[in-house]
Amino acid sequence: MPGRHKQIVCACCNRPGRHDTNGWIKACARRWRNAGRPDTGPPPPRRHRGPANRTTTKRRTEYAALAALGRSEAYIAWKLSVSERTVRRYAAAFQNSQTQQKAAA
Structure with a gap:
């Protein structure tokens, strides 16, 4: 009800x-x-103690390196063995952290 x-x-x-x-x-x-x-x-x-495992943080770091080289979402997904949707989540998290760092500075 x-x-x-x-x-x-x-x-x-x-x-x-x-x-x-x-x-x-x-x-x-x-x-x-x-x-x-x-x-x-x-x-x-x-x-909350941060990421449940360090693999997530490592993959996001790898994402940032590949994105800085101008790689496509499809390539990054293939390289990291994740879905393109996960790559978009990494991108959003990365942009969020960059925005927070600029606001703190």
């Missing part, structure tokens, strides 16, 4: 979201259930 869950501010993390149980949003309730429903409430959310 749509609209069954009302929007609340979570009692655990103070983020807005859909109510699940105990005044918590769905993400906090899920952490609580996965932790074995402790009396202390849900454990804190995990902090």
